[in-house]
Amino acid sequence: MKFTDKFKYTLLKVIDLSGMTFLSPVIRLCYGEEPKVQLQKIGQWILVPIAGVLAFLFLWHVTSGSIKTKSGTLPNPEQTWRGYKAINAHAERENLKMEAYDIVGEEREEMLADARLQLSLVAPRVVSTNAEVTRAKEAIEIETKALIEPLDTEYKEKKSEFKATALERKEFLILAAESLPLGNVEAYEKFLAEVKAAESHNEADKDELSLLKKEIDKIREIKSPDVADALNEQTLAAEEQQFLMKQIELLSDRNRAIQVEAATGKILDYKKDFLSLTGKDAYAKARTIAREQSRLSKMGDSSYAKPATIWYQVKRSVFCVFTGFLIGTAIAVPVGIFCGLNSTFMAAMTPFIAIFKPVSPIVWLPIALIVVSGLIPDPDNNPFIEFLWDLPFIGVYKINPAFIASAVTVALCSLWATLANTALGVASIDKDYINVARVLKLGFFARLFKIVIPSALPLIFAGLRISLGVGWMVLIAAELLSSSEGIGKFVWDQFNNGASDSLAKMMVVVFLVGIIGLILDRIMIVFQRLVTFEGTVSV
Amino acid sequence: MAILEVNNASVSFGPISNRYEVLNDLNLKVEENEFVAIIGFSGAGKSTLMSLLAGLQKATSGKVLFKQKPISEPRPDLGIMFQNYSLLPWLSVLDNVKIAINAVQPKLSKSALDEKAHHYVKMVKLDHAVDKKPQELSGGMRQRASLARTLSLDPEVLLLDEPLSALDALTRSELQDQILNIWEKNKRTVVMITNDVDEAVLMADRIIPLTMGPAATLSDEFKVNMERPRNRHTLNDHPEFMRLKSEITAFMMGLNQESKKGTGDVIPMPKVKPKSFSLPVMSPTFKQNPVPVKNSSNVA
Structure with a gap:
């Protein structure tokens, strides 16, 4: 076989294993x-889905404008994309800030010069966007005023007219009475x-x-897309300026x-003074020096208090x-294996499975939270939590009771x-495998690990796949409920934030x-395929 | 002294009210190092007989003895080779053999185990495919792997359950030669089930026909008085071979006709009733189901 052919079959095998079969016609x-044949398949499995996505984006674009909410209309694809960029920019800026805190020497000088240059470039943008917002607001105000004015005069006229007629009627009736x-x-x-x-x-x-009044209010409430765009630009510029300043x-x-x-210099000065002092003053100076030194040693291994970024949350x-x-x-x-092996155990477990299976996470979470907080009443001084925080790789995720409750x-x-x-x-x-085990007189554990579990693996992995989903x-x-730092909390924060692009960020x-x-599903599919054999039970 | 003995054994399945008798009053004696072939039609209960000999199936009545002692459960010295290979699909050929050796000799060192497994794989000429999974093998190769696994148990009695019936004619004759070869090199008792008269005459010392089921039993044996090794190429000119072949074939055909006569040409049809989708009556009714009328004018 030629090398290229070998490569081709390896590729096709990998594609088949990962379940991304839509790629195989491209390779072929x-x-x-x-x-x-391949073009036909590409048309069906690649072009048609792409067309579907495009149709979806179009429909989204068209309909999103008509769904009005308190914070503007439902974001369209473009606004959602901008939301994504904003989230990502926040993450990148936090990284830069952390870098800025740690950087030393000439590199620091360079970075500082660069930041100052950028700040000087942003300043006019901030001014112009501010002006643009004012302009857009004024424009819409004039526009609405023009729309409202005739209605307003009509309203006023009618009001006084109605008032007059009402009074007339009243007087007439009193007279009649x-x-x-x-x-x-x-x-x-x-x-x-x-x-x-x-x-x-x-x-x-x-x-x-x-x-009439309602009609006027409606016109007042109209949000001009120009203003929204200008506000958006203003926010972007202001955010950048703020970031650069920081x-x-x-x-x-x-x-x-x-x-x-600076602290070292200060301590040196203090020391100089200290050597020329006696009595009470010397004591006071010594204390100051001791305090400054302990502050300095803490400062040495401090790091930038970085807020959670989206990628950290992910x-x-x-x-x-x-x-x-x-x-x-x-x-x-293990419980599943015992259930499968022993029908009596299965019968004993069935009520629990049947009752607990449909319980919603919303019910489990508060219970889990209370139980976990009960077990770890003081997370700041808990040896287990401290141990977790010191672990390599997972230490940065700062496992806390909310995290454990969410995981549970x-x-x-x-x-x-x-x-x-x-x-x-x-x-x-399969009964044949059991017969093999019987003929070989395998013991319980040999039977379990060499026959039962391997033959059940495809179904176990099918279950694991559903579980992970x-x-x-x-x-x-x-x-979202436990405020454990993560994607759910991000959504909750955006929901409470209520900024103009919060909704777009939630759509992201x-x-x-x-x-x-x-x-995650694809990963599980690969595992599932790796353990599935011809002739074994699979889904 | 017979190594394997069946005394008046019967096997039946199902609840007492609707018992299906597969084997009835079966008697068999197999001497040490003898090659016995049991021949029968499909559905006659051959595999049940094999399960009985292997200890996988208990006799409803009667006795099955191995070295004068009743067989209570399956054991490695009664090495059975299953009709449908029964290789473990998640293990390679070598590992399938190893798991068997490990079961018989758990104290074997790793290298000795490896060597032994390779020896048996080589014996069935599968050494080029030791690391292949069963699903990557052809039917013949799977059957050979299954044979290697059974041989690796070093059983005193080799029970072959239609080992070759799923194979094509060429592979079949090749494997027949291999089995005979192995047997002649290392004599042991073999009971083979087959549905092929030629195969039985070529390989066995004695051929015992199994009558048609239900309630099948063994009828009178045919002795094969032919010198070994037998040459398949000159076999067709051997007068004894031709005589035995025609005799057994005639006997089997006779059995077939007899059995058809015995059941009176009526093939029992499954009792199919239309499903009722009406709601079940909640009050208990004590009416019995109407007894289905046997229709004797069924298609023959």
């Missing part, structure tokens, strides 16, 4: 294999009817006025090296879902699929969560 086409003949019921009834008619006239007039600060006064240098969420998933698997697989919730909600599938896989093992869905809700999360879920 590149090797000139039945171009007509004065000449009512006592004892004449008919006349009294007639008078009552007249009053009623007059009142309903008044009501009708009021309704007409309020309709960066410059971190590069100069608040830079760690600079701070350390990583923490993924870490949390895998933690929960592993806890769930550690429970579900994920485990409790996701383990059922694995449990059921493991039990099924173990129970439905469920876990990922549950986790976002759990993080929809895609982010979807794409990560897709990747």
